[in-house]
Amino acid sequence: MKHLTNKILKDTFIVMLSNIINYAGMFIIAVMITRLAGTSELGEFTYIFAISSVLSVISEFGLSQLLIRKINSGRTETFSLIRNTNLFKFVLSVSCVLIALLVLFFINNEQISLIYIAGLAVIIPRAYQSTYESAIRALMKQSMPALLKSINTFIQIILAYFILKTSGSLLGIFVIILVTETITALAFKISAAKIWRSQKITFTKPLPFSQVKPMIRESFPFFGSNFLSLSIPRVVIIILGNLTSPASVGIFSAASRFSNGIGLVSGAIYNTIYPVMTDPSTDDSTRYTIAKKFILYAFITGALIASLIYLFAETIIGITFKIPESVPVLKLMSFTVLPILVYSVIQPFLFSVNQEKYIMKIYAFIWIMNILTGIFAIHHHNYMGAAINSVIIEYSLLILFILKFIFSKPKL
Numbered sequence: 001m002k003h004l005t006n007k008i009l010k011d012t013f014i015v016m017l018s019n020i021i022n023y024a025g026m027f028i029i030a031v032m033i034t035r036l037a038g039t040s041e042l043g044e045f046t047y048i049f050a051i052s053s054v055l056s057v058i059s060e061f062g063l064s065q066l067l068i069r070k071i072n073s074g075r076t077e078t079f080s081l082i083r084n085t086n087l088f089k090f091v092l093s094v095s096c097v098l099i100a101l102l103v104l105f106f107i108n109n110e111q112i113s114l115i116y117i118a119g120l121a122v123i124i125p126r127a128y129q130s131t132y133e134s135a136i137r138a139l140m141k142q143s144m145p146a147l148l149k150s151i152n153t154f155i156q157i158i159l160a161y162f163i164l165k166t167s168g169s170l171l172g173i174f175v176i177i178l179v180t181e182t183i184t185a186l187a188f189k190i191s192a193a194k195i196w197r198s199q200k201i202t203f204t205k206p207l208p209f210s211q212v213k214p215m216i217r218e219s220f221p222f223f224g225s226n227f228l229s230l231s232i233p234r235v236v237i238i239i240l241g242n243l244t245s246p247a248s249v250g251i252f253s254a255a256s257r258f259s260n261g262i263g264l265v266s267g268a269i270y271n272t273i274y275p276v277m278t279d280p281s282t283d284d285s286t287r288y289t290i291a292k293k294f295i296l297y298a299f300i301t302g303a304l305i306a307s308l309i310y311l312f313a314e315t316i317i318g319i320t321f322k323i324p325e326s327v328p329v330l331k332l333m334s335f336t337v338l339p340i341l342v343y344s345v346i347q348p349f350l351f352s353v354n355q356e357k358y359i360m361k362i363y364a365f366i367w368i369m370n371i372l373t374g375i376f377a378i379h380h381h382n383y384m385g386a387a388i389n390s391v392i393i394e395y396s397l398l399i400l401f402i403l404k405f406i407f408s409k410p411k412l
Contacts (some may be wrong), residue, residue, distance in 0.1 A: 025153035027257055029160045029173065034250070034321055036164040043246030045170055046253040048119040050234040055100055056123040057230045059093035062222025064134040065351070066215060069278045071138040075201055082135055082192070084212040089127040097121055118174035125182040132188035136195055137275055144191050152184040221356035228363035232370050232393060233260065239374050240386050252329055252383040254321040258309060259333035269298065270344050277352035284353065291349035291405070298345050302338035309334035332387040339398035346401045353408060362400050366393060
């Protein structure tokens with residue numbers, strides 16, 4: 001137990017450090033766009049990025065999470081699982097890009113420019129990248145993915161600054177992201193192959209592609225949960241963009257980037273706890289004990305971070321985006337930090353005890369609720385309504401997850 005706890009804490013720190021660098025990269029790029037191009041350009045960048053984020057979840061189809069479980073239950077089939085997963089992801093991600101472009105053209109009457117094509121095509125290399133990342137994380141090795149992502153981020157920041165200084169082109173920003181993500185995906189492929197070859201495992205012959213069908217069925221609850229959870233904040237931005245203006249999206253985006261930064265910690269916690277929870281040597285009692293301990297850690301950490309964001313909201317906005325309207329939005333959004341941290345611990349536990357269908361039902365309910373309350377709140381309160389809606393949604397999720405966690409104990 002102590003060994004697992006210490007490993008989780010160590011790996012969480014490594015992944016969190018990588019997440020900080022990666023999030024800081026997109027944050028710095030957003031600040032550069034605001035200062036060198038304008039608030040409306042930030043809104044357009046955020047709008048396209050929100051759409052690509054939703055498409056990325058669809059192209060993943062929950063397979064990266066399932067892959068960790070599958071690899072840990074049958075490591076001799078690792079390379080077959082990777083190959084078949086990537087074939088399916090390629091077809092799905094290309095289809096997502098094409099369909100999204102057609103929808104924007106015919107329904108929203110958006111001019112299909114190279115900016116949209118480059119911005120949405122990013123999901124293709126990222127789909128490949130996540131497959132190889134899962135293969136590495138299945139062995140509870142966190143350093144290599146963290147290093148590769150950090151290098152990628154540093155390169156993107158440098159190139160983005162050069163593009164904005166010389167031309168101020170959003171197209172240039174999306175093109176460098178697309179190119180660097182493709183190169184990083186190749187680096188992940190080489191690293192994953194090297195790490196797995198060093199395990200001295202006798203791998204089986206490649207499985208036929210038809211074997212991916214049962215995986216797709218099994219991954220659907222993961223996909224449903226991922227799509228619904230990650231699309232919730234993106235849907236709010238899309239609603240805000242359609243009901244108000246790019247300037248309002250920029251104001252909300254500037255504030256939400258700080259509160260959403262808690263994903264640096266929550267993502268690190270999830271990525272390090274989940275492999276431990278799915279490891280064959282971890283029994284149900286140990287899983288529950290570890291989860292309970294880290295829920296307490298998450299609650300304390302979340303309360304502390306939320307307090308700091310609330311108290312220093314004006315200073316934070318003042319030294320970065322310099323958008324005064326974002327200050328009250330950030331103060332309100334600071335309250336979302338605590339629930340996000342806490343249920344990022346509960347979710348991997350529930351996944352490990354095969355509760356993915358229940359989690360998907362929770363997110364389905366909250367997703368519909370998010371649209372209804374989001375439209376109402378944004379219609380009446382503009383960008384402040386988006387912040388109010390976010391607080392309501394996150395605490396509703398927290399209550400539902402805590403109740404499920406409590407009631408899971410007698411079943412262990």
